[in-house]
Amino acid sequence: xxxxxxxxxxxxxxxxxxxxxxxxxxxxxxxxxxxxxxxxxxxxxxxxxxxxxxxxxxxxxxxxxxxxxxxxxxxxxxxxxxxxxxxxxxxxxxxxxxxxxxxxxxxxxxxxxxxxxxxxxxxxxxxxxxxxxxxxxxxxxxxxxxxxxxxxxxxxxxxxxxxxxxxxxxxxxxxxxxxxxxxxxxxxxxxxxxxxxxxxxxxxxxxxxxxxxxxxxxxxxxxxxxxxxxxxxxxxxxxxxxxxxxxxxxxxxxxxxxxxxxxxxxxxxxxxxxxxxxxxxxxxxxxxxxxxxxxxxxxxxxxxxxxxxxxxxxxxxxxxxxxxxxx
Amino acid sequence: xxxxxxxxxxxxxxxxxxxxxxxxxxxxxxxxxxxxxxxxxxxxxxxxxxxxxxxxxxxxxxxxxxxxxxxxxxxxxxxxxxxxxxxxxxxxxxxxxxxxxxxxxxxxxxxxxxxxxxxxxxxxxxxxxxxxxxxxxxxxxxxxxxxxxxxxxxxxxxxxxxxxxxxxxxxxxxxxxxxxxxxxxxxxxxxxxxxxxxxxxxxxxxxxxxxxxxxxxxxxxxxxxxxxxxxxxxxxxxxxxxxxxxxxxxxxxxxxxxxxxxxxxxxxxxxxxxxxxxxxxxxxxxxxxxxxxxxxxxxxxxxxxxxxxxxxxxxxxxxxxxxxxxx
Numbered sequence: 001x002x003x004x005x006x007x008x009x010x011x012x013x014x015x016x017x018x019x020x021x022x023x024x025x026x027x028x029x030x031x032x033x034x035x036x037x038x039x040x041x042x043x044x045x046x047x048x049x050x051x052x053x054x055x056x057x058x059x060x061x062x063x064x065x066x067x068x069x070x071x072x073x074x075x076x077x078x079x080x081x082x083x084x085x086x087x088x089x090x091x092x093x094x095x096x097x098x099x100x101x102x103x104x105x106x107x108x109x110x111x112x113x114x115x116x117x118x119x120x121x122x123x124x125x126x127x128x129x130x131x132x133x134x135x136x137x138x139x140x141x142x143x144x145x146x147x148x149x150x151x152x153x154x155x156x157x158x159x160x161x162x163x164x165x166x167x168x169x170x171x172x173x174x175x176x177x178x179x180x181x182x183x184x185x186x187x188x189x190x191x192x193x194x195x196x197x198x199x200x201x202x203x204x205x206x207x208x209x210x211x212x213x214x215x216x217x218x219x220x221x222x223x224x225x226x227x228x229x230x231x232x233x234x235x236x237x238x239x240x241x242x243x244x245x246x247x248x249x250x251x252x253x254x255x256x257x258x259x260x261x262x263x264x265x266x267x268x269x270x271x272x273x274x275x276x277x278x279x280x281x282x283x284x285x286x287x288x289x290x291x292x293x294x295x296x297x298x299x300x301x302x303x304x305x306x307x308x309x310x311x312x313x314x315x316x317x318x319x320x321x322x323x324x325x326x327x
Numbered sequence: 328x329x330x331x332x333x334x335x336x337x338x339x340x341x342x343x344x345x346x347x348x349x350x351x352x353x354x355x356x357x358x359x360x361x362x363x364x365x366x367x368x369x370x371x372x373x374x375x376x377x378x379x380x381x382x383x384x385x386x387x388x389x390x391x392x393x394x395x396x397x398x399x400x401x402x403x404x405x406x407x408x409x410x411x412x413x414x415x416x417x418x419x420x421x422x423x424x425x426x427x428x429x430x431x432x433x434x435x436x437x438x439x440x441x442x443x444x445x446x447x448x449x450x451x452x453x454x455x456x457x458x459x460x461x462x463x464x465x466x467x468x469x470x471x472x473x474x475x476x477x478x479x480x481x482x483x484x485x486x487x488x489x490x491x492x493x494x495x496x497x498x499x500x501x502x503x504x505x506x507x508x509x510x511x512x513x514x515x516x517x518x519x520x521x522x523x524x525x526x527x528x529x530x531x532x533x534x535x536x537x538x539x540x541x542x543x544x545x546x547x548x549x550x551x552x553x554x555x556x557x558x559x560x561x562x563x564x565x566x567x568x569x570x571x572x573x574x575x576x577x578x579x580x581x582x583x584x585x586x587x588x589x590x591x592x593x594x595x596x597x598x599x600x601x602x603x604x605x606x607x608x609x610x611x612x613x614x615x616x617x618x619x620x621x622x623x624x625x626x627x628x629x630x631x632x633x634x635x636x637x638x639x640x641x642x643x644x645x646x647x648x649x650x651x652x653x654x
Contacts, residue, residue: 098498098502099502102441102445102448103441103445106437106438106441106495110433110437110491111433111438114429114430114433118429118430121429136494138497138501139501147477147478148477148478149475149477150474150475150476150477150478150479151474151475151477151479151574152477152478152479152494153493153494153497153500153501153572153574154494154497154498154501155497155498155500155501155502156498156501156502157495157498157502159494159498160491160494160495160497160498161494163490163491163494164437164487164490164491164494164495166480167463167479167480167481167486167487167488167490167491167494168433168484168487168491170465170480170481170482170487171425171481171482171483171484171486171487171614173480173482174465174466174480174481174482174483174613174614175425175426175482175483175484175613175614176613245480247478247480286501286502286503287498287501287502
């Protein structure tokens with residue numbers, strides 16, 4: 001009995017938990033962690049995650065999948081057992097939804113993050129790597145926007161839930177001794193995307209190959225990063241930084257306009273004579289930030305170099321999603 | 328019928344709602360608004376608020392009291408009818424509680440603020456004045472700390488809930504067109520205080536007039552402001568600033584140590600030979616910020632001048648609370 005107890009206490013925990021691990025970015029992160037030799041447990045409610053995103057791990061011993069919701073505290077606590085580091089990516093992926101159902105981001109973002117942190121505290125798990133967002137900056141007056149920018153005033157309910165989650169995480173570090181990596185993502189694009197501008201454009205072209213409607217005037221301009229670069233950066237930071245709270249912008253250092261994205265998607269579609277039409281106005285919807293540009297010098301100072309800049313990431317994504325969705 | 332409808336639509340709304348209006352700072356704000364000639368509706372669950380704090384308004388037509396909880400959305404929507412501006416002050420007042428019951432601040436802070444904002448949206452109320460806190464800054468590396476400081480990393484669950492509430496408010500401004508005043512309070516002290524260091528010291532001296540135990544080494548040093556100055560500043564900012572989001576530090580520009588507070592309380596107690604004893608360590612409890620100093624130049628630039636600096640506010644509070652609590 002004593003030996004068993006000691007073995008339990010001394011047991012090397014080498015399993016990582018990925019919440020939202022069957023989702024777009026989450027499944028890329030699972031790939032990256034497995035490639036590092038890690039065992040991974042996935043917790044996903046499959047609301048936007050898909051089994052096929054992890055199908056290539058079927059039959060391997062490295063990936064364990066738990067179908068559960070972060071709003072069920074007992075399931076989260078159970079999933080936390082034997083875990084080393086939690087990569088918390090699960091969230092409502094659709095920023096626009098916040099304008100219609102106003103408690104979506106509060107519940108699936110803020111309260112879900114609280115449940116993750118409380119389960120960590122109860123089960124003695126101390127490390128969390130969190131997917132935050134450039135949406136927390138709102139309409140920043142300084143661009144490119146550094147991590148030190150303030151006051152941050154998110155204008156979307158999604159951005160509010162990401163900032164609320166960051167705050168819960170730093171409070172857990174300050175009060176209970178957790179250790180955190182907070183990644184403020186640019187717009188992440190790539191294979192397996194389930195939402196966002198490129199995904200929408202391809203679906204629109206599939207419905208009507210003669211015209212492409214663009215929300216806003218097309219001058220919206222944002223930082224884009226490939227999902228592959230994004231998860232490489234996350235893994236790099238967790239391995240190479242060691243403050244109590246390690247907070248970094250994740251992006252490529254440049255931007256791309258929505259107008260240019262529309263052109264690239266049309267080019268990659270192979271369709272001829274598509275009429276690109278703009279609905280007008282400086283933003284796609286209430287809560288959309290017309291221009292974001294992330295300062296990523298701090299990330300680059302750690303030795304990380306992205307493989308694709310914004311335009312290359314968009315073209316790569318357009319190709320992959322046209323292949324996945326079909327045209 | 329048509330006339331009645333028009334009268335309803337054109338009716339001048341001149342009633343302000345104060346959530347937590349029976350509480351420490353809330354009741355001072357009610358006094359200030361009534362002195363301005365406003366009609367005030369108070370929404371309070373009386374968990375820490377007290378009827379006697381508003382007793383001097385009994386029998387007047389200016390103050391209406393609703394006993395309800397912000398976690399009951401229907402009550403909040405009802406209280407919002409006919410309201411011009413919401414002053415949202417209700418919250419868990421005890422920062423230390425967050426270390427014990429970890430969902431207190433999430434529920435009574437973040438979710439309660441969401442309910443206030445959602446009720447505003449449903450009832451067409453657009454203006455909110457919110458009591459945030461210097462606790463959102465955590466252990467800031469720049470002091471005095473300006474509003475532009477970032478990244479903000481609260482270390483208490485109370486601070487996390489205040490930052491989460493700020494984020495919800497700015498999202499409501501950006502998405503639904505609300506207008507907001509966000510006041511980042513220094514430590515507010517004054518008559519009717521129901522918690523905090525001066526309150527605690529007086530209760531300790533009441534229990535044992537020979538010694539005063541101080542949590543930490545006494546070198547903790549913070550900005551203090553009288554409740555009277557605080558509500559004057561709130562009313563001043565709402566009347567004199569007009570951005571979509573008006574975000575200000577509220578404080579006096581100086582600081583006072585816990586050691587000095589202990590000395591002032593003992594002086595004002597009139598007790599002789601009190602032994603002041605320190606438990607040691609740089610902070611009173613996990614989540615306590617050892618030193619805060621707010622940059623209040625932005626507040627002062629609007630023409631506001633506090634009547635009391637930190638030490639004067641503390642002495643004034645010690646006298647008032649010794650009178651209220653008895654020794």
